[in-house]
Amino acid sequence: MSDCKLQPLLISLFVLLSFLSGHAQSKTPALQALEAGRYEEALKLYQSQLQDNPRDIQALAGKSKALLALDRFPEALPPAEKALTLAPDNPDMLAQRAAVLTRLERPQEALADLNKAIELLPNTSYLHVARGYVYAELGQFHESIDDHSLAISLNKDAILSYAGRAYARAQLGEIDEAFEDVEYALKRDPNLVPAIHTYADLLFRRVRFQEALPQYTRGIELKPEDAYLWSGRGGVYSALDEVNKALADYNKAIELAPNRPPLYSARGNLLARMGRLTEATADHNKAVELGQNSPTTLVSRGQFFLDWTELYSLALEDFDKAVALAPDMADAFLGRGEAYLALDKPRVAILDFNKAIELAPSIMFAYTARGEAYEAIGEPAKAEADYRYVLEITPTYSPALLGLGYLQLSRDEFAEARKNFDSALEHASDPEQVWAARKAVGRLLVRLNIKDYSEFPVDLVYDIHDDEELMKDDLRADDLLDLDLKELPEIPIDNKLARRIDTQRVLVIQ
Structure with missing residues (x-):
């Protein structure tokens, strides 16, 4: 499924952006309290103002902002809507x-509001910043980058846009550019x-866990009340196999924000990894309960069932509910397609992947998932078309590089496969992609039977064919974490083999 690890960060940033719209107001005591983070005090002051003048749109907006900051989301909507009734434009x-x-x-309704706001004020930087974050939450990363770039062109001080653009670029595999953006912001x-937070997450994605750890710690020192920083550091500790520290951080995050569903989902995944599936399931159930069966929490629990329990039928039930509640949510169809694929129903999965693509054409993972389904029904040409379509738009997207590489490997196109596997590793945007790329290279080496090419230097710390872990049938990505790809040789293909492969390729085309 498309990566959602930074969704909490996106949301918290968007809340921060909601405060920018009031920058031109006079500094009333209520606004001063709001900007200082004294939200309960601000709420009381705004309520007092509204008793005197129920039609004060700035007080209505301020009340909505205070409630939003207090995580009282349903209560934050009526004052915002009343303000719009009084001032619809x-x-x-x-x-x-x-x-x-x-x-x-x-998010679709949020996007409609921002589109209208931008029509009214097309050259207002903060509106493009806000829309950039909404696009990212919808998985429309190209559009997100465009909006953040426009915000920066309108206001060079729009530092939040550099962080937002970094996130969107990372999702598309543009890792170097993402680092440039966030490093400039810092x-x-x-x-x-x-x-x-963004910088720490980028380091995490590149499996630079030891570097990510102090960044999260620094963020916590600056803003210890930020539950998502504690949760992020918990993710790093988990990756470093320091599960007790990870659990402590997740517990702290939940202590700080006990009503936020993503925190329970994150802790649930850690507990699953620790083999505590009953507690893990309870956490995911709690997330769904707190989210009041929201589509997002249902999708998260469905993904948990897929990834950790192999209870594919239960996953399917959650995705079905999410689709019914949010028929315009691409991730719900994408998840359901993955569930059907896991249940060996690739033809049905393709229908859901088609719908996900229709709803959000820029979600690259939907095309690669559909490519996998096409392979499952014996239509490699359609699979390759999907992979190549993604790579035309985003040449650095690791899942598509891996998909195409495995197709090439199945046709004995070893050099092409190696090129794509190496590129997938270079541009991987999260640890799972890094591990998948390493596994792909391992599979390639096994297929090549490296021992047959003794005239080529193979500088590995061990002999591949004597490594029981690497040679076992149920090889997992985790088994290759210590494999240093820089030590691997160039793929040796002699002229006879190259000619044979070319001949086979011509025959296939004919």
Whole structure:
């Protein structure tokens, strides 16, 4: 499924952006309390203002912002909507309602509000920043990058856009560019917590866990009340196999924000990894309960069933519910397609992948998942077309590089496969992709039977064919974590073999 690890960061950033719309207001005591993070105090002051003047749109917007910051999302919507009733063409009020709708998991409606606000004020930087984050939450990363780039062109000080663009670029495998963006943001403001969070996550994605750890710790020192920083550090500890520290961080995150479903989902996945499946299931159930059966929490639990329990039928039930509740949610169809694929129903899976692509054409993973389904029904040409389509748009997208590489490996196109596997590793955007790329190279070496090419230097610390772990049939990605790809040789293909492969390729084309 498309990567959603940074969804909490996206949401928290979007809440931060909702405060920017009030930058031109006079500094009332209520606004001062709001900007200082004294949300309960701000709420009381705004309520007092509204008793005096129920039609004060700035007080209505302020009340909505305070409630939003207090995680009282359903209560934050009525004042935002009343403000819009009084001022239907006010871009600030549209932006505020969009912020609330995002927290209520109604991103399409949030996008509609921001589109209207931008029509009214097309050259307002913060509106493009906000829409960039909504696009990212919808998985429309190219559009997200465009909006953040426009925001930066309108206001060079739009530092949040550098962090947002870094996230979108990372999703598309543009890792170097993502690092450039977030490092620039940190150069401008070393204490910008959202940028520190983004930077830490990028390091995590590149399996640089030891470097990610102090970044999360620094973020926690600057903003110890941020539950998602604790959760992020928990993820790093988990990757470092320090599961007790990871669990402590997840527990702290939940202590700070006991009503936020993603935190329970994250802890549930850790507990599953620890073999505590009963507790893990309870955490995912708690997330669904807190989310009031929201589509996002159902999708998260469905993915948990897929990844950790192999209870594919239960996963399918959750995805079915999510689709019924949110028929315009691409991730729900994408997850259901994965469930059908796991249940050996690739033809039905293709229908869901088609729908996901129809709803969100820029979600690259939907094409690669459909490519896998096409392979399962014996249509490699269609699979290859999907992989190549993605790579035309985003040449660095690791799942598509892996999919195409495995197709080439099945046709004995060893050099082409190796090129794609190496590129997949170079541009992997999270640890799972890194491990998958390493596994692919391992499979390639086994297929090549490296021992047959003794005239070529094979500088491995061990003999591949004597390694029981590497040679076993049920090889897992985790088994190759210590394999240093820089030590692997160039693929040796002699002229006779190359001519034979070319002949086979011509025959296939004919």
